[in-house]
Amino acid sequence: MTSTLAERPGRAARERGPAPAASRPRRARRTPNGPYRLTAASGLGLGVALVWFSALALIPLVAVLVETSVGGWPAFVAAVTQPQTAAALTLTVTQALAVTAVNVVMGTLIAWVLVRDRFPGKRLLEVLIDIPFALPTIVAGLVLLALYGPSGPLGIDVANTRAAVFLAFLFVTLPFVVRSVQPVLAELDRDVEEAAASLGATRSTTFRRVILPALAPAITAGAALSFARAISEYGALVLLSGNLPMRTEVGSVRILSYLENGQPEQAAAVASMLLLVSLLVIATIQLLQRRVARRG
């Protein structure tokens, strides 16, 4: 599977397999009898699996692209530059970028505290970080409304504002950076940091020149995941943001309303646009990461 999707905790640990496999002596596990050629039976199995995968996912996704291309380029441009749609896409992308920036800082900080600090109740914080993964998205919206809605005890009401979109994105993307940085930070060799310090590096220099370059790939992977998740989010903000046209409506809501109004071409155009933006941002983040790694 691709390395960019290191979404769940302890991927490095998991790659060594669960306890029974890992407790065996760690001899070299080369597979001398590498991947086999397909036999008749396995070929049939592959055929069945591919038919199911195509029927379930591939053909439908191709259908979105085909539906987008039906009206040609002018229709696509018209659909995504329609003022209400353009406003929704702009809002989605800007809020997703802002949330990703917050996650890069806060996620790294949370991972740092969880790995390097010891205090009672740390295990509880670990559970808190997994909650956004686990909660059904509609329940996530409900949960945020309870504190930040009209009857919240803090007196802060973000319902039906742009802040609601930001907050919903922030909630659902919380685990991504934390969970991708945490295992890397735990494996990081502290000798190198001590060496840097003994050679006269200040704390900030050590962080910038030693730790940050080592963490950069993990931070990048987490940032890409949280951006992709944010721009595709729907459930968490449906109750929270009010879906006000031109103000708090996001891309996925726009797709749904086009579909419900019997305009599947426009819906497909917005969907393709979201996929495109997602790919672009992930590619950009990866480029940036390579530059940071080189400078370090």
Added chain:
Amino acid sequence: MDSSPWVRRALRAVVVVYLVLLVGWPVSLVVRGAFADGLETFQRALTDPSVVFALQLTAAVAVQVVLINTVFGVGISMLVVRYDFPGKALLNALLDLPLSVSPIVVGLSLVLVYGKNGWFGGALEDSGFQVIFAPPGIVLATAFVCLPLVIREVVPVLTELGTDEELAATSLGASWFQTFRRITLPAIKWAVVYGVVLTLARALGEFGAVKVVSGNFEGRTQTSTLLVEQRYQDFEQGTAYAVAFLLASVSVACIVAVTFLRSDDAAGPRTRRTAPRTAAPTEADA
């Protein structure tokens, strides 16, 4: 990099405050909301036929999706890890795709193919099989969204396992099925369990994709998450909170179980592996 105790405490405080404000406090409010009138809200919710239907539908869909995705996931993982065929790298990349597609786009894509005016939908409906706005569509949408979860657990373990033991079994005369049942399955057992639990949690909570394909007909295609939305908007917050609490507690229990099982997994090899590293400098000193 040893930070001073003050910096350390400040960072800890920032993290704790952030997580409590973003997750801990809001979640506790919903839990309290669900139990505001004691168990009465739950009793009232659970005697409402629409609620009971929605919970049953969600459970039925989740069970079907778990079965389908486990069989498909284990099967395709074996094929991808053990066999070579043209286009394997592409298939590998595509298998992860459902995770980065918006649930709404998943729903849209299924409607475009299986809807009344879709590519196959018309023909299927003529032969009496309705997919969209019916339970099969809900199962398809949920299976799509959860597709990579089992695969991503099983593939690394299968890769690690290698083929030595399977080859030994085969050379001793075991059939393909015996080898799978006695050698492969016990080795990937925990990976499959993790995959199933993650799939279950995700399937219970799916909302966006299901909303698009189900039509949200109360008592016919309304799943629990759709019911939560509708009841909240109808100002029946008690019912919404109660059903939300039921869904959330199952999902959170699933994820917490996986996290704890997994951290026990990781503890073993990690301590063993760091031991020689700390020993190395002393040897060098001597």
